[in-house]
Amino acid sequence: MSLTMPAPDPQLALGLDHPLRVLDLDGSRLPSDVLDPHLTDVDETALTNLYVDMVRVRRLDTEAFALTRQGHLVLWPPLLGQEAAQVGPARALRQSDWVFGSYREHGFALLKGVDLAEFARVWKAYAHGGWDPHEITMAPAQIIIGAQSLHATGFAMASKMDESDDVALACFGDGATSEGDVNEALVWASAFQAPVVFLCQNNQYAISEPVRVQSGTPLALRPTGFGIPSMRVDGNDVLAMHAAARIAFERARSGGGPTFIEAVTYRRGPHTTTDDPKRYRDEAEVEAWTAKDPIERVERALAAMGANMDAVREEARIRADELAKELRHAAEHAEPPTVDSIFDHVYAQPTKRLERQRAEHRAFTASIEGNR
């Protein structure tokens, strides 16, 4: 066995000085040697589609937030401000590619085709999982920070063993980069040249802790130490995110191994509906990021391309309203789980021990009801 290591590549990290960007804040198009070759087919229609997707994702998010405040859901982790960071990569995926995300990946879930009636049940505390993982090719939402990065890496290793060109997308936040599992995933992905893409949505906060608590170096620089090429991208620029994801997925599909994308974005809402961000950040900071809104930027770009913005906005509004109505209906009319279902799906086949406990609980319930 050779003990020689490949020489380090100084070009492994792109965008460290300025995050890669092709849409300026005013919607004007900026040239990018790195990203432009991967956007040649993205015309007005394609950009309109990305716009409608982002509006729908935002509406899903704001409607769920409202449903939580109204007591129809118990908890919601909002993604307001991160729409481009999810829609751009989601629209670069094939359906046979798998997403392994955190609990804030509502944009991926929506674009992967989640059934909203089932999705709503999770946030109503009626179920642990919100979809059939094999049906929408997306692993269950992960609450343990970073744990899914290893599942994505293993899936990618298996895809390579199968000689498939399916890729795995691991999604996590800035806080997760401190977890052992994410660092182990980088080690493994590099060692096995697994077709996995690590998408770190750096939304600047892990609940209350700013990213400087997690790292003394830009997050996008870290993967280079693992031998993984990295891109630091404006996460509020849907075209830049789309192009960066295309680069990464193409590299993975063609045997080039893993890529790390840091999407520089901002979580404008609280961590969840139980959080109070006023305790740890200034309103001025939120306002500054609101000015970088990913959806308004695309509106300006579409207008500059000569799109009929009244028609575009109207289409997006209609589709977002449909979505919101469906979600509201699901949240308001969900059937609660049966008590008996507590004992289901623990093992492939019911065990004697659990069937005994099920029978004991039924007997207890019957005795209470009999005494009423």
Next chain:
Amino acid sequence: MTETLTLAKAVNAALADSLEGDDRVLLMGEDIGQLGGVFRVTDGLQARFGTQRVIDAPLAESAIIGTAIGMGYRGFRVVAEIQFDGFIYPAFDQIVAQVAKLRYRSKGRASVPLTIRVPYGGAIGSVEHHSESPEAYFAHTAGLRVVTASTPQEAYSTLRAAIASDDPVLFFEPKGKYYMKGEVDRTVVRDLETASIVAQGRDVTIAAYGPTVETAMRAAIAAADEGIEVEVIDLRAISPLDVDTVVDSVRRTGRLVVAHEAPGEGSVSSELITSVVERAFSSLEAAPARVTGYDTPYPPSAVEHDYLPSLDRLLDAVDRTLGRRSSRDGLVLEGAR
């Protein structure tokens, strides 16, 4: 047809036959390839099945389990090796919060048939972290099956069943018995939830598992010299635990001793004795007794034989349940009432 194998070779045979029989089975672990494992349990398997199916893993236990889960999503049936019992803790989340709960979380629509092999237990004269019995941590977690083996035949058949199971299984291999020899019939099929009565008797039941079964068998032979009939149960499965077999036995004997290497607090013996008291209280003629590791960290191996359940400690517990003279007669604990 039977063959004489050591327990380590029986594990090797089970792995080889599983790899041969199902091309979605693969092995992953530290040093399991070219070296054949630190105990040579996987000797020759990489040469026979290739580096794609017998994978030398980077030194990251959480990643061994976590990537095996990801492979499971694509239909691979991974047999992961944790090199030593005391090295399993970095993988704790991936075992108890990830693979154990995946089926429940997804309402049965996603599951990973993972087998985790763990050489465990003491009496090998090693240094810290190499002699532990962490099975109770995993028995406490719903969704996992936790099994052991006491003989080469049990090791072969139980590991085959573990790999074939659609549930995640922790397979605890008694590393102190790796060189125990026995007859192995590869056609013997075993399940993952039934205890075995390995010696019949009418006076006292001893329930044990893994390396402690052999000690219990020796206790039964020694007790027979004094006219005491000991029934020995090899629990085999730690979770789910086969309480029925033990309850049936205690209804006949009226006396129960439970023995294992792990510390007693919050252990398999805690669970088993509680269950027997709940279900067979009126059959008990004496308080159940247990012989376990003490509630200390695993001691330096120079004194491990005083920590582990020994033949004499087992016989002492048998005497206690029979009301015979025992070491605790007249024992006064300061401050205790």
